[in-house]
Structure formats: structure tokens, C-alpha cells
Amino acid sequence: MESLLLDFLSNTGYMMADYRNVIMMIIGSVFIYLGIAKHYEPLLLVPIGFGILMGNVPVFKGLGLSIYEDNSVLHYLYMGVKSGVYPPLIFMGIGALTDFSTMLARPVLMLLGAAAQMGVFITFLGALALGFPLNEAASIGIIGGADGPTAIFLTAKLAPHLIGPIAVAAYSYMALVPVIQPPIMKLLTTRKERLIRMEDLREVSKQEKMIFPIVGFLLCCMLAPAALPLLGMLFAGNLLKEATVTERLAEAARRPILDSVTILLGITVGASTQADVFLTPRSVGIFVLGACSFGVATATGVLFAKFMNLFLRHKINPLIGAAGVSAVPDSARVVQIVGQAEDPTNFLLMHAMAPNISGVIGSAIAAGVLWSFMM
Amino acid sequence: MLGLKAISAQNGWEYALLGVSIVFTGLVLLALVLSQLHKLLRLWENRSSIGQLVKERWKSESAVTDQETTKSEPSSDLIESRRQYQMLVERIGEPFALPRLLRLAEKSGLHRPHATINELIQADIILPDDNGYYTWKP
Numbered sequence: 174m175e176s177l178l179l180d181f182l183s184n185t186g187y188m189m190a191d192y193r194n195v196i197m198m199i200i201g202s203v204f205i206y207l208g209i210a211k212h213y214e215p216l217l218l219v220p221i222g223f224g225i226l227m228g229n230v231p232v233f234k235g236l237g238l239s240i241y242e243d244n245s246v247l248h249y250l251y252m253g254v255k256s257g258v259y260p261p262l263i264f265m266g267i268g269a270l271t272d273f274s275t276m277l278a279r280p281v282l283m284l285l286g287a288a289a290q291m292g293v294f295i296t297f298l299g300a301l302a303l304g305f306p307l308n309e310a311a312s313i314g315i316i317g318g319a320d321g322p323t324a325i326f327l328t329a330k331l332a333p334h335l336i337g338p339i340a341v342a343a344y345s346y347m348a349l350v351p352v353i354q355p356p357i358m359k360l361l362t363t364r365k366e367r368l369i370r371m372e373d374l375r376e377v378s379k380q381e382k383m384i385f386p387i388v389g390f391l392l393c394c395m396l397a398p399a400a401l402p403l404l405g406m407l408f409a410g411n412l413l414k415e416a417t418v419t420e421r422l423a424e425a426a427r428r429p430i431l432d433s434v435t436i437l438l439g440i441t442v443g444a445s446t447q448a449d450v451f452l453t454p455r456s457v458g459i460f461v462l463g464a465c466s467f468g469v470a471t472a473t474g475v476l477f478a479k480f481m482n483l484f485l486r487h488k489i490n491p492l493i494g495a496a497g498v499s500a501v502p503d504s505a506r507v508v509q510i511v512g513q514a515e516d517p518t519n520f521l522l523m524h525a526m527a528p529n530i531s532g533v534i535g536s537a538i539a540a541g542v543l544w545s546f547m548m
Numbered sequence: 549m550l551g552l553k554a555i556s557a558q559n560g561w562e563y564a565l566l567g568v569s570i571v572f573t574g575l576v577l578l579a580l581v582l583s584q585l586h587k588l589l590r591l592w593e594n595r596s597s598i599g600q601l602v603k604e605r606w607k608s609e610s611a612v613t614d615q616e617t618t619k620s621e622p623s624s625d626l627i628e629s630r631r632q633y634q635m636l637v638e639r640i641g642e643p644f645a646l647p648r649l650l651r652l653a654e655k656s657g658l659h660r661p662h663a664t665i666n667e668l669i670q671a672d673i674i675l676p677d678d679n680g681y682y683t684w685k686p
Contacts, residue, residue, distance in 0.1 A: 534574075546563050
């Protein structure tokens, strides 16, 4: 009886856990706290946080419980991440949710989304300088695109062993956009520039909104075919939305499909961050580079906006350059808040949505380009 | 190998430069096309009236080159405007609301629509009915 009890106790998670499991569980709990109490990207941080808790309960190998064991349930659910299936489905939902009219009303603002993607390539160079090989550097660089599905998609293709730390870094910094961006935005702009009022956006017709996904898809994917899975699904979802005759399909894309895949992706990515995989010096390097990438992307977007103002008759508020970081819609909201801190009657949100959305397209193109380079 | 040497050893500079260029090219191309999209759509919507206008303009230009320039040049403008606006009125039907005629004239790209409609009213070519609408004098 006693030996049976002792056997049972020695097989519990309490006895098998070490300090690394505890650290990861604290990290998971912090994510859940940030998501629920602070409302920092709750739809992402809560599933990821809980997934971290699930992945760091110590289990016996061979019983099909761990996410890394072939016959486990979590492993089957994780296949959608490793095979790159979940991110395109999420992009379809994003396309079905997004109204591209602010971008269509003033297409020149798309260049700010392009400028912010320089953060991807500068971080890529930084990762190479720190000794990461090409494929890992590309996966780390894409964190600067501030797009979780894109980062997971590219990492699944190029460096699947880094999915955990890269996904956690990408989503953490996306949640921290309201903390990371404002100091950089204020540092790089003058008060006079922050007070610039943008001219009103023209009205965009329904026909334009319907033609855009077809034109956008053909232009972008013919240029970078490797971006086809992500951009194809993004524009497909948007066409379903704008076509109105396919409202049922659009509704399915933006609610049950998007929400289900988000849950599965969050939990499995979180569960993949097991202590022995995650708590390594390499992960620390990834986190540092990730923070730098967001900062660089914000800076390049703002600086490019200032550069554009040298040539534009109707000046743009350079703050909206920060919205090129494609954390939709948080970075656009940050622009609104920083702008309103200077002038409460200056409404920049809709203007900031244009570079914000083009940043999504830009980061998908950047991912496609990096993938094609590494093939 | 670390630092700048590590970047150069793996052709990092080339990858980064080419990557940035491709992303910029893609979005610049897309922005250029989208900036012209609404104009192309407007042209497509008004293709029939624009075709007619081009024909009428060509005819009136040929007629003007055959005649001497006289003090009645303003009235030949009025004749030309009458032809153009008659087509628009036939399209929207009578009686018509003036704002609607104005919108259609603007969409069709006609020159100085406000002033032209005003001239047509003053010349009793566009006549008010008693219900706030207008009719066309045949």
C-alpha cells in the first residue's frame, strides 16, 4: 500500500517538476493576467498563456501526452502549426473582417506599410550578426513584421524548432505595442509634426472594394509567388466579404473558422514552449532581437513618413508611419492616442488604418520573399 | 563568426537589400494601380455618354473650322452645351431635379457644369415646372 502510494506520488507533476517548469508556468500565468486583467490582446495571450501551462506540466515520455510525442492529441492539433495550415486560415478570417477602404482612399499611405517592413530585414541582419544561420535569422527577422500568423507560417517552413520562442516573442511584443511605440514616436517627431491634420479621405465605391482583392492578389502574388498561401487567403476572405452575395461564407470565415483556428493555434504554440526548448540562451537572443525589430519597424515607418512630407503637397502626420507595424488595429490605436495627446480634436485612427493594413500585405510579401530566398 | 563578417559571409546584405526592394516594388505597384482604379471605374461607368460626347465634340469642332469666327461664338458654345445636356436629360428623364443633372454632368467630365446649367436656364432651354423640378425645352 505504502509503496503504491509512493509510486503514485513520484509520478505526479509536483515531484517531476523542476525550476524551469515553474518559470514557464509563471510566464504563462503572466500572459493570462495581461490578457484578462489588462486587455492586452486577450484573444491571443489567453490561449497562448494557457497553452504554456499545459505544455509545462511534467509528463512521462512515451505515454502520448506531450506535444512533441507522435501519438498525442496535442501533437495532432499542433500539426496545423507545423504544416503551416493555421496561418492561412487566420489570414482568410482577417481578410473577411477587414475594410480596406481607408487604404483605397489614399493609396500613397501604403508606402508607410512598406517602410515599416525594413524592420524585418534589419532584424534579419542583426540575427546574422549574432551568429544565427540564414534560415533562423529569416524566421527571427519576420518578428519585425508584427504579424503572428506570418511569423508562425515562415518559422514553420524555415526553422520549425524555433516556433515556440518566435511565436511567443511575436505575440508578446504585439501585445506590448502600446508600451513600445509611443516613446519612439515622440522621439522622432516634433510637436508641430504631431499636430498635422490629415486631409479628409474620399469615399470609396463598392466596385473599388470588390475589384481590389482581385487586383491586389494578382499584383502581389505574381511578384512574390511564395506569399500565395497567406496573401491568397487574405484576399479570398476579403472578396467573400465585399462580394455581398457570399456573406454566409464571409461570416463563416471571420467567426467560427477564425476563432477556432485562433484557439488551436494559441494553445498549441503555447504548449510547444516547453522549458527545455524555450529557456535557452538562443531564446533570450530571439527576445532581444524581437524587441529591437518592433522598435526599428516603428522608427522606419515614422522616418519614411517625414521623408514623404518633403514631396507631398498635403502633408501627412508622421505619427501614422508607426502604424505600418502590422499589429492591427493596436498600432493604429496607439497613433490615435499619441496624436490626441497633443490635440484632442485630431482624429488619426482611420488614416492610420491605411498603413496598418498595408503592413499586413507587406509582411506577407516579406515572408514570401524570405522563404523564396531560403528555398 | 559574428558581427559584420557573419553578415557578409552569408550574403546577408544582398538578401536584405533585395528583400526590401521587392517589398517596396510590390506595394508601390499596388498603390499606383489603386490610385487609378476609381478613375478607371468612372470612365467605364460613363463609357456610352463619353463616346457620344467625343463624337459631338468632333462634329462641332469640324463645324467651327468651316465657319468664320464671329461675335456669336458664345452662342455656338450654348448650342454645343445644349446638345450635350440634352443627352444627359434624355438619360435621366423628365421632369428632372437640377442637382441630379449637375451630378451627372460632373461625372461625365463636362466643363463648368454649374455655369453651363445657369446659362441654359437663363436662355429658357431648361424650364422650371411648379413642383421644384425642371423640363427641357425641345
